[in-house]
Amino acid sequence: MITGLKQVLWRNRHLIVMAPDSDAVHVVVFEETFRGPLRRESYRFNLDGDPDDTQSIGGPLEWEHFVRCHVDDSWIIILPHQVTISQWMDLDSSQPDQLENRLEEQTRQLVGLGESKIVVDYVEAPSPDPDRSAYWITYCQESEVHKIIQEFGLKNVAICDVVADADALAAGLQSSPEISGEWLMLDVRDGGTSTIVFEGAHPRYCSFFPVGNEMAKEQGIRSAGPIRVGIRNEVKGLEWLRIRKGIPEIASEWTRDINRAWQEYRASILKDHQSSALTCPVILLADSPVFPAWETAVREKLQVSLLKTESIWPEPVANLQPDEWRHWGAVLATHRKKVEVPSLLPESVKAAWNEKQIGIIWRSLALLSCVFAMVVMLVAVFQKGMLWKMKTELTEEVKDVELRFDQSLVVLQRLKQEYRMLQPLIQVEQDTYTAIEILGSMQHIRTNQNAWMVLLADQHSYYANDVLSSTNTTTSSDLELSNRTNRVNMHRGFILELVLKSEGEAMRQELADVVTFLGDQDFLFNADILPADTRRPLVDSKLLIQDRHFAVSMEMDTTDVIAISDTLDSTAEKAAEYRPVWRSLQPNISQSTSSNE
Numbered sequence: 001m002i003t004g005l006k007q008v009l010w011r012n013r014h015l016i017v018m019a020p021d022s023d024a025v026h027v028v029v030f031e032e033t034f035r036g037p038l039r040r041e042s043y044r045f046n047l048d049g050d051p052d053d054t055q056s057i058g059g060p061l062e063w064e065h066f067v068r069c070h071v072d073d074s075w076i077i078i079l080p081h082q083v084t085i086s087q088w089m090d091l092d093s094s095q096p097d098q099l100e101n102r103l104e105e106q107t108r109q110l111v112g113l114g115e116s117k118i119v120v121d122y123v124e125a126p127s128p129d130p131d132r133s134a135y136w137i138t139y140c141q142e143s144e145v146h147k148i149i150q151e152f153g154l155k156n157v158a159i160c161d162v163v164a165d166a167d168a169l170a171a172g173l174q175s176s177p178e179i180s181g182e183w184l185m186l187d188v189r190d191g192g193t194s195t196i197v198f199e200g201a202h203p204r205y206c207s208f209f210p211v212g213n214e215m216a217k218e219q220g221i222r223s224a225g226p227i228r229v230g231i232r233n234e235v236k237g238l239e240w241l242r243i244r245k246g247i248p249e250i251a252s253e254w255t256r257d258i259n260r261a262w263q264e265y266r267a268s269i270l271k272d273h274q275s276s277a278l279t280c281p282v283i284l285l286a287d288s289p290v291f292p293a294w295e296t297a298v299r300e301k302l303q304v305s306l307l308k309t310e311s312i313w314p315e316p317v318a319n320l321q322p323d324e325w326r327h328w329g330a331v332l333a334t335h336r337k338k339v340e341v342p343s344l345l346p347e348s349v350k351a352a353w354n355e356k357q358i359g360i361i362w363r364s365l366a367l368l369s370c371v372f373a374m375v376v377m378l379v380a381v382f383q384k385g386m387l388w389k390m391k392t393e394l395t396e397e398v399k400d401v402e403l404r405f406d407q408s409l410v411v412l413q414r415l416k417q418e419y420r421m422l423q424p425l426i427q428v429e430q431d432t433y434t435a436i437e438i439l440g441s442m443q444h445i446r447t448n449q450n451a452w453m454v455l456l457a458d459q460h461s462y463y464a465n466d467v468l469s470s471t472n473t474t475t476s477s478d479l480e481l482s483n484r485t486n487r488v489n490m491h492r493g494f495i496l497e498l499v500l501k502s503e504g505e506a507m508r509q510e511l512a513d514v515v516t517f518l519g520d521q522d523f524l525f526n527a528d529i530l531p532a533d534t535r536r537p538l539v540d541s542k543l544l545i546q547d548r549h550f551a552v553s554m555e556m557d558t559t560d561v562i563a564i565s566d567t568l569d570s571t572a573e574k575a576a577e578y579r580p581v582w583r584s585l586q587p588n589i590s591q592s593t594s595s596n597e
Contacts, residue, residue, distance in 0.1 A: 014040070014073040015334065016157075017327040019165070020148055021080055021190055023048035027066070028327040037331045039319050047152070067153055072360070074160040076330045079344060081187070081194040083144040084164040086137065086206040086342075088125070088269055093133045103137065117142040119162075121342035125202045136203060138164050138342035145346055158356040159349050161334045165326055166196050166206045167341040172329030173201040174339045179312055184278065184304075186258065188286040188294055190214050193254065195261040197269075197280075205265035209257040211250060213243050213290065220246030240289040247293040255301035283307045287323070431458055431492075434556060437523045438494060444517075450510060454539045455497035459553075462495045462536055493555040495530065497539055500548050511550055518554055526555045 015030040015037065029041040045063040058066070091098050103120060120139045127134035145162055149155060163171070169187070173179060179201045187194040192212045197205040220242030259278060266272040282304050286294045298306060309322055320328055332339045345353075435456065442453060498514070500507045511529070518527035530551035539549075 014070060015076060015160075015331055016070050016073050017076045017078065017330045018152070019078040019080075019326060020152060024190070025063070025152065026323070026327075028324050029070075030327075030331050032335075037328075037335070039324070039328075042321065042324065064153060067157065071156055073158070074334075075154065075157045076334055077145070077148060077154075077159060077162045078168050078326055078330050079140060079144065079148075079162060079164050080191065081165050081189070081206075081208040082191060082210075083140055084166070084344070085139045086164060086166055086203065088204045089122075089135045089137055090127065090129075091133050091135070093131055099133075099135060117346075119145070119344045119346050121344060123340040123342055125204075126200070136342065138167055138344060140164070140344050142346045142348075145344065145349065149349070158353050159345070160353050161330070162344040162346070162349070163330050163333050163341060164344060166194060166203060168326040168329040168333065169196065170198070170201070170203045170329065171333040171339045171341045172325045173198070173312060174332070174341075182280045183307065184262070184280050184282045186282060186284050186294075186298070188212050188284070188290075193257070195258055197262075197265045204269055205261075207261045207264065209261070211254045211257055213287070216246035216250055216290075217243045218246065219249040220244070223249065243290050244293045247290065247297055251297040251301050254297060258302065278302055278304055281305045281307045283309060283312065285309070285323070285325075427492075430556070434523050435494065437521065438496065438518075438554065441518070441521055442496075450502055451498050451500045451514075453496065453498045454543045454549075455495070455551075457495050457538070459493050459495060462538070493524075493553065496552045496554060497535075498550060498552070499543070499545050500550065501545075503548075507548060515552055518552060523556070524554050525557045526553075528553055 013032050015032055016027060017030060018025050018027045023046065025045050025047070027043045027045070028039065029043075030037040031040050043058060043066065045058045045060075045066070047060050047063060089099075089102060091102065099122075103122070118139055119142050120137065122135045122137040125134040125136045149159070165187070169185065179198075181200065183198055185194075185196040185198060187196070190213045192208055192210040194206065194208050196203050217239060223245065262278045263275060266276065282298060282302065284291070284295055284298055284306060295306060298304065309325070329339075329341075333341045333343070435458075438456065496518070500510055502510055515527050515529060518524060521527075530553045535551050
């Protein structure tokens with residue numbers, strides 16, 4: 001599943017490129033990255049023999065283990081030369097539908113294909129004639145692909161592409177620097193030899209004949225007698241020795257088949273039916289132990305120049321071996337990056353590949369969803385932890401504020417007590433100050449020469465006793481005896497009694513002026529004439545003139561020491577009974593924490 005997720009997200013997947021040859025297989029593991037394919041490992045397996053540790057060759061059990069380990073990877077099969085047919089087709093560019101008709105006709109004419117389904121594919125190749133279109137076409141029987149899948153146990157793997165051996169080699173050439181001219185490639189394998197004629201980096205002719213390492217080994221055995229049975233590496237060395245000894249015996253036949261393929265190429269592609277010797281340079285591909293023997297046969301029998309593989313195949317990736325060029329070309333053909341070769345992947349195998357890729361994508365998406373859900377949960381837990389930390393800090397700050405608030409209540413209670421102790425003194429001080437202000441203001445009344453003040457008393461003293469003293473009994477007072485006991489609502493203030501000399505309207509105007517003057521003073525809140533029923537007979541009647549004796553009530557500001565004291569009491573009581581709203585909405589964290597402990 002991790003591999004599938006990497007395929008979806010990073011495309012870091014393994015590509016298993018296998019080149020089967022009878023009962024042997026050569027496998028190269030590439031890793032596909034954003035920088036391109038990278039070679040990782042190379043294995044050889046012999047499914048018809050025992051493993052050879054000295055030659056790094058595995059047996060059937062090792063091959064089954066390798067397939068199981070790479071069952072989730074993408075596989076590429078390189079078909080052997082003998083099961084494919086490739087050809088060059090040159091058509092008129094003015095008839096685009098001619099290609100399909102020719103392919104159908106050519107398929108029916110192929111010998112040995114029988115009634116089996118045929119897989120065919122083609123790519124457009126460079127044409128020397130601008131009025132002609134050239135195509136490189138490759139055929140194979142679909143049963144050959146399924147046969148390889150069956151014999152090598154590849155039913156459960158995802159096969160992403162199938163290419164011919166010659167096309168894989170050509171794909172590797174197309175990724176190389178510009179190659180020009182005509183040249184011949186000889187690929188010697190166990191079952192035979194492939195001859196591929198190239199024009200630059202593109203193949204123009206391909207043929208196969210069954211003369212190779214196996215025939216050379218058989219000839220070497222007949223000429224040297226039976227093989228001595230020894231230890232495993234000695235037997236393997238003897239096999240290479242038999243091949244090297246048998247190559248000169250079959251060299252004439254081998255070169256004769258090469259020349260025949262060359263003549264067929266010139267007749268079918270160049271339309272030259274005259275016999276001509278091989279003149280183009282040759283590149284030889286063969287196993288390292290027998291390469292010198294085949295190279296000697298080429299030089300002596302064909303007498304042509306041999307090119308080194310490094311001249312056309314510069315090292316594209318690290319650690320790539322000379323016998324792995326076909327594997328590298330198959331990877332490039334699968335990538336389809338500036339490389340176009342025919343693909344022989346049957347539709348049935350392609351459907352299995354697509355189905356497996358969809359399954360890998362779904363599993364990867366499921367894993368990605370799980371990872372995303374875990375990330376969301378981790379973020380939620382982290383966020384919840386941050387919120388809990390913030391709540392704890394805020395709770396501590398609120399507790400600190402409550403502590404300071406309780407301390408403020410204690411200070412307020414102490415201030416209230418101290419204020420009550422000083423309240424009488426402050427009140428007396430304020431009354432004394434107001435009395436002095438009133439006396440000072442009376443000196444500025446304009447009616448001073450026409451009136452005199454007979455009494456100035458604070459309201460509490462003025463109404464303290466309703467019983468008349470003996471000195472105050474007189475009939476000349478304008479107070480009625482029936483009103484002597486009338487009580488009034490006392491305020492903090494003073495009572496001023498005065499006598500006016502004037503009469504009539506002048507007296508009333510002077511009285512109004514006195515009241516207005518007193519009402520405008522800043523130290524008094526209000527001044528008004530005191531009704532007759534609320535007066536008290538405290539002044540000696542000898543000082544009074546009947547009907548000219550008046551009393552003025554002067555009130556001080558209502559924001560006095562008593563009001564301040566009452567305000568302090570009310571504030572302290574409300575603050576002591578106050579309970580914050582958040583405590584009714586949130587649990588008691590300290591209690592819950594202690595209970596958990």
